[in-house]
Amino acid sequence: MRILFVENHDVFAKTVVEQFLSNHEVTLVPTIRAALRFLTSDTGVDAVLVDFDLDDGKGTEVVRHIRDRGLDTIVIAISAHARGNHELLEAGADEMCAKASFQRISEVLEHASSL
Numbered sequence: 379m380r381i382l383f384v385e386n387h388d389v390f391a392k393t394v395v396e397q398f399l400s401n402h403e404v405t406l407v408p409t410i411r412a413a414l415r416f417l418t419s420d421t422g423v424d425a426v427l428v429d430f431d432l433d434d435g436k437g438t439e440v441v442r443h444i445r446d447r448g449l450d451t452i453v454i455a456i457s458a459h460a461r462g463n464h465e466l467l468e469a470g471a472d473e474m475c476a477k478a479s480f481q482r483i484s485e486v487l488e489h490a491s492s493l
Contacts, residue, residue, distance in 0.1 A: 379402045379403070379424040379425055379487065379491075380402070380403045380405075380422060380423050380424045380425075381399060381402050381403065381404045381405070381423065381424065381425045381426070381427060381487075382404075382405050382407065382413060382416055382417070382423045382425070382426045382427070383395065383399070383404050383405065383406045383407070383426075383427045384407055384408075384409075384410070384412075384413045384426065384427065384428040384429060384432065384437060384440055385406065385408065385427070385429045385456070386408040386409065386429065386431075386432050386433050387429075388408070390477070391406050391408075392406075394480055394483070398480055398481065398483045398484065399483065405423075408432070408433065409432055409433055409434045410432055410434050410435045410436075410437070410439050410440055411434055413426075413428070413440045413443075414439075414440065414443055417440075417443060417444065417447075417449065423451050424451060424452065424491070425451060425452040425453070425454060425487055425490070425491075426440065426444060426451055426452070426453045426454070427454045427456050427475075427483075428440045428441060428453060428454070428455065428456060428466060428471070429456055429457055429462075430455070430457035430459065430461075430462025430463065430465060430466055431457070431459075431462060436462075436465070437455075437457070437462070437466055438465055438466060438468075438469040441453055441455075441466055441469040441470045441471050442469050442470065444470070445469070445470035452472050452473070452487065452490040452491055453466075453470065453471040453472050453473075454471060454472065454473050454474065454475055454483075454486060454487065454490060455467055455471040455473070455474035455475070456474070456475055456476070456477060456480075457474075457476065457477070458476065458477040458478065460476075463476060472490045472493065473486050473489065473490045474486075
């Protein structure tokens with residue numbers, strides 16, 4: 379699976395990629411601006427994992443961009459906070475996987491891709 383991972387905590391992101399996403403092709407970006415630039419230039423991504431609190435705004439901007447453009451990609455909310463995940467889901471995310479439960483990310487991706 380080609381995954382865009384929108385996460386601004388570098389150590390967490392690298393750990394997740396190494397431990398849970400190593401069998402996927404992952405592009406890691408730390409900001410909304412970088413995510414939107416990537417999504418505008420590359421539409422072949424299968425899934426987007428998006429955090430809520432980013433340095434340049436809220437991850438809901440990324441979700442709305444994907445939904446407003448009708449991009450065919452799975453969106454997974456990955457905030458550490460219930461409120462953040464709730465807002466990402468309201469913005470159009472398909473599923474959520476709280477950071478404390480990241481060992482489930484493969485299961486969540488599989489379930490979302492079967493919808």
